Amino acid sequence: MNLADNLEDLRARFEDALKNSAGASSLDAVRVAFLGRSGEVTAVRRSIGKLPPAERPAAGQRINEAVEQMERALNEAQANAQALEVGASLSQRIDVTFPSIKPQQGSIHPMKRVMHDVCAYFERHGFAVVVGPEIEPDYYNFDALNIPPDHPAREGFDSFFLTPNLLLRPHTSPMQIRTMQQHRPPVAVVVPGTCYRRDAVDARHLFQFNQCEGLLIDEGVHMGHLKGMLTGMCREIFGSEQQVRFRPSYFPFTEPSAEVDTTCPLCRGAGGECRMCGGSGWIELGGAGMVHPNVLRNVEYDPDVYSGWAFGFGVERMALVRYDVDDIRRFFENDHAFLEQLA
Numbered sequence: 001m002n003l004a005d006n007l008e009d010l011r012a013r014f015e016d017a018l019k020n021s022a023g024a025s026s027l028d029a030v031r032v033a034f035l036g037r038s039g040e041v042t043a044v045r046r047s048i049g050k051l052p053p054a055e056r057p058a059a060g061q062r063i064n065e066a067v068e069q070m071e072r073a074l075n076e077a078q079a080n081a082q083a084l085e086v087g088a089s090l091s092q093r094i095d096v097t098f099p100s101i102k103p104q105q106g107s108i109h110p111m112k113r114v115m116h117d118v119c120a121y122f123e124r125h126g127f128a129v130v131v132g133p134e135i136e137p138d139y140y141n142f143d144a145l146n147i148p149p150d151h152p153a154r155e156g157f158d159s160f161f162l163t164p165n166l167l168l169r170p171h172t173s174p175m176q177i178r179t180m181q182q183h184r185p186p187v188a189v190v191v192p193g194t195c196y197r198r199d200a201v202d203a204r205h206l207f208q209f210n211q212c213e214g215l216l217i218d219e220g221v222h223m224g225h226l227k228g229m230l231t232g233m234c235r236e237i238f239g240s241e242q243q244v245r246f247r248p249s250y251f252p253f254t255e256p257s258a259e260v261d262t263t264c265p266l267c268r269g270a271g272g273e274c275r276m277c278g279g280s281g282w283i284e285l286g287g288a289g290m291v292h293p294n295v296l297r298n299v300e301y302d303p304d305v306y307s308g309w310a311f312g313f314g315v316e317r318m319a320l321v322r323y324d325v326d327d328i329r330r331f332f333e334n335d336h337a338f339l340e341q342l343a
């Protein structure tokens, strides 16, 4: 046999051996038998010596090419065999139908989400978000807001006093005063923040809660602007089916004043024995109104030139409505099962 036939024969037997070998270890045996130091290829290489010198380089090159091909085929077969073996061993140990362990994942608290969305709505309309202290002197909580010391409205804000003159703010309205003291009109701010009241806790009341305050002061601002902005906000937060109503009310720092109600999330307006809304079918979100001229005077704004509106809404109240929750206390219990449902 000449060299070419020899190589052809070798390759055929190599391919057979490859086909018939099962698993990485028998592939190793094929490698030794063909490519090993005393394997078949070495024997063929030796036969080069019998060729006339002129033919030897070309013959050597043909052998090298054949060896390269065989090595490539072997490596590929070995990689395949390895992958198969790994797969087989895994499928014995891993039952992919077994329920997995859910990864722990945090999420934004529903109250914070509402707070964020309220701020985002007003920011989009050109308002700035500002925050203020939770401990305030009497002056910012009451006096500057047109509630003098003997005013009965003080009782409505059952406050936690730290000293005779310092208290945990019962509302975010002090920031109306601080903002107007710092800026000349026009002013447009929204104030998210925590407030405190000595309220008895029930399905609608907490002693620690959050408000979003809004304040707009400029020339020619009227109640229609207030209604439009608040209705727009409620639509955005609750969806367009939710009803909003403005009910005449009283606050010393606004005139006229309104309380803003929305359809009760529990009875959906049916009323009856509903423990959420007490049967009215409505739930109060907060107060609003046109900033009282006395308040404007207190910050040296001229009430003959400027007018404005303000509102203060309970954020947990809004979250109650948005997420169809039956009790405001759930927002403070930090029960994971509850929070995960709303995540």
Ligand code: PHE
Binding pocket: 170, 171, 172, 173, 251, 254, 257, 286, 287, 288, 289, 310, 311, 312, 313
């Ligand atoms: N500060 C009032 C409250 O907490 C709400 C309010 C804010 C009313 C602004 C009118 C204007 O009850």
